[in-house]
Amino acid sequence: MTDLPITNEMGFYEIRMESIGGFGANLAGKILGEAGILGMGFNGSNFSSYGSEKKGSPVKSFIRFCDANTTVRVNSPVTEPHMLVIFLETILDTPGLLSGTGNDTIVIINSASSPSEARDKMKLQCGTIVTVDAMKIAVEEKTRVNTALLGTVAAASGFIDPESIKDYIRKNLGKKYSFLIEPNLKTFERGLKEYQSQFFEDDGKYPAQPFKRDGQKLGYMNQPMGGVILTPGTTIHKDLTASRSGYIPVLLKDKCTSCGECDIVCPDYCFDWSRGIDKKGREGQILNKINYEHCKGCLRCIEICKFNSLISRVEYETDNKVLEVGYSTSELV
């Protein structure tokens, strides 16, 4: 059996994946756990923590590997990972995302940046930074970022067998999603090769981000009354930008008839309306723009628009002006 390159005092090599719902972190953790434990003969465990929403809420997946003779008696989240996998750059400001990283940590991030640029974005003290443009790979292969990141995990780890991961990609997609096996294996192969890696010493540029437990903030003295919303209306500030998987709807304003059908199917009230005069000179509600901070990129609105006024575009190829103003005119598409 392959040896683990490094372990903590309990004998574990520990991996933490940080993501939000909709990017396949839970499945990636499951595939990785199975590849190591069932495929390669390590002992270990895997579990995920996630919220009730399908998209947009924080997801963490934890994987532990140890020698086959070591007993697994720990079931808590991974706080000081040997490998940290960040599924999106847009979640970097999440408190505690980098906590517990150190000199021995390999931080893999889905980013088009170089490792040195990524270090500055993360303000990481030290360790190995591996960047891979998993979103671009996923868009090009019509898959998701999770299998590209699994490829980079295998390459950067130095001990996880890519063939074992491929085996468990096939098994997990199974007969039901057999049409997704080939594109996902291709995505995996690209993640295995298309990455950049660099080690950074602690040069004093950024401080350490040790793991710390905040403790209980609420108790019997200050617990708010159950069922009471103390801060109503906060969803107006909720930014779902990070939930998008590479695609956005673009509103072609000159074609739109303000029929309102897109608004019926949008789960997040992204469409901005106001009273005005329509193209036929009648007074009514006019569609002004899409509020992209609320758009999770489900693209349901595109399917329903019978006037082809909404089109799907790859987000990173779209002119920033479209995202700023919330609509497009033909010259911006």
Ligand code: SF4
């Ligand atoms: S469904 Fe299409 S035409 Fe109707 S309001 Fe929405 S974008 Fe405009």
Ligand code: SF4
């Ligand atoms: S893609 Fe369309 S329907 Fe989906 S959240 Fe965005 S605006 Fe709403």
